Amino acid sequence: MLALPSSDETLLTQSKQGDASSFRALVERYTAPIYNLAYRLLRDPMDAENVTQETFLRIVLSLERIRSDAPFKPFLFRIAINLCRDAARKKRPLLFSDLDSAAPRADADEDASAAIADDAPTSWERLEEQELHARVRDAIDTLPPKYQLVIALRYVEDFSYAEIAQALDLPLNTVRTHLRRAKQQLRLVLEDVGGS
Amino acid sequence: MAANHLTSDDMEQYVEKQMGDRARAAMDEHLAACAICGARVARGQKLDAALHALPRARAPQDLAARISAAVEWRMEQERARRARMPLIAVALSFSLLLAVWFGLEMIIAFQDNGVLDFLAVFTSHSEFSYSPDTLMALIEALPLSEVGLMLFALVTALVLAQQLVDTIRPNAMQFRR
Numbered sequence A: 001m002l003a004l005p006s007s008d009e010t011l012l013t014q015s016k017q018g019d020a021s022s023f024r025a026l027v028e029r030y031t032a033p034i035y036n037l038a039y040r041l042l043r044d045p046m047d048a049e050n051v052t053q054e055t056f057l058r059i060v061l062s063l064e065r066i067r068s069d070a071p072f073k074p075f076l077f078r079i080a081i082n083l084c085r086d087a088a089r090k091k092r093p094l095l096f097s098d099l100d101s102a103a104p105r106a107d108a109d110e111d112a113s114a115a116i117a118d119d120a121p122t123s124w125e126r127l128e129e130q131e132l133h134a135r136v137r138d139a140i141d142t143l144p145p146k147y148q149l150v151i152a153l154r155y156v157e158d159f160s161y162a163e164i165a166q167a168l169d170l171p172l173n174t175v176r177t178h179l180r181r182a183k184q185q186l187r188l189v190l191e192d193v194g195g196s
Numbered sequence B: 001m002a003a004n005h006l007t008s009d010d011m012e013q014y015v016e017k018q019m020g021d022r023a024r025a026a027m028d029e030h031l032a033a034c035a036i037c038g039a040r041v042a043r044g045q046k047l048d049a050a051l052h053a054l055p056r057a058r059a060p061q062d063l064a065a066r067i068s069a070a071v072e073w074r075m076e077q078e079r080a081r082r083a084r085m086p087l088i089a090v091a092l093s094f095s096l097l098l099a100v101w102f103g104l105e106m107i108i109a110f111q112d113n114g115v116l117d118f119l120a121v122f123t124s125h126s127e128f129s130y131s132p133d134t135l136m137a138l139i140e141a142l143p144l145s146e147v148g149l150m151l152f153a154l155v156t157a158l159v160l161a162q163q164l165v166d167t168i169r170p171n172a173m174q175f176r177r
């Protein structure tokens, strides 16, 4: 019988029963995405590798306690993100402290300014595709880490809103708000750069 | 018609395809008629496309294999650790028992040999002169073997206790390459 790719949860259950090849399949499946996210957050290939490896080691050591009826992917990423936080805190305590903070700014102001940005004619939308992509790439780096994180999960890792909520342990509405604000700030940055 | 313009939230949900079919159809209807909102949606979609095109960092080719190897090595260690635990626990209780046993023996010997009397003499009479004879008598009176065995059992118990703690709560894994 030709095997369809097993679901994460199936592989997890089999790993719990001691099947090493199932766990290896999970490692194969998620090494690249976790590395990618860790690299994006930490900007260091060595740190990204360590976080990726440590994530799987944490999983395998607590295998018995992991619920196999809950989605595995957000759980896995939650561990990876926490490890990134630890690594970032060690390296750049100030810069990344923002990954933890919930709502640092006056939200009303932010919303108001962004509402204007949403309607105003923009200069960035006339850019060539390549140029726009490059500007977006640079603009992302200026966002608070908290927003970079939701952007990475949503657009780079292709998480659903629900998966982001589970991975970050946030209510769904907060995720929605984070993403909206992240994009609003991004527009503002693009506008600043595009206008000059 | 201005009242029907899409809110920022509507826009976001529309672009992100987070709304139900009915709501979406209603927006489509408005978008077909409203150039302003059409332009906003186009902007949103353009930004979304750019975000989806963000570069991916490429993990080293052999990273997954290396991680699998590290995981399996760790599992092996874990199995060995679990197999070791009962043995260490038994050895620890045994050496603790021995330490208590020799400790009691030592106390009894101290009392029997009158070492405590010697000490009382030493401490109460500060002018007391140390003659080689009294010193020899004191050393002979000491239950050296009991003291030595008790200390040995105690140190062994300490080392085993340390091992047991390590076994139950292994240090945070350090696999740096």
Ligand SMILES: [Zn+2]
Pocket: B004, B005, B006, B030, B034, B035, B036, B037, B038
């Ligand atoms: Zn409109």
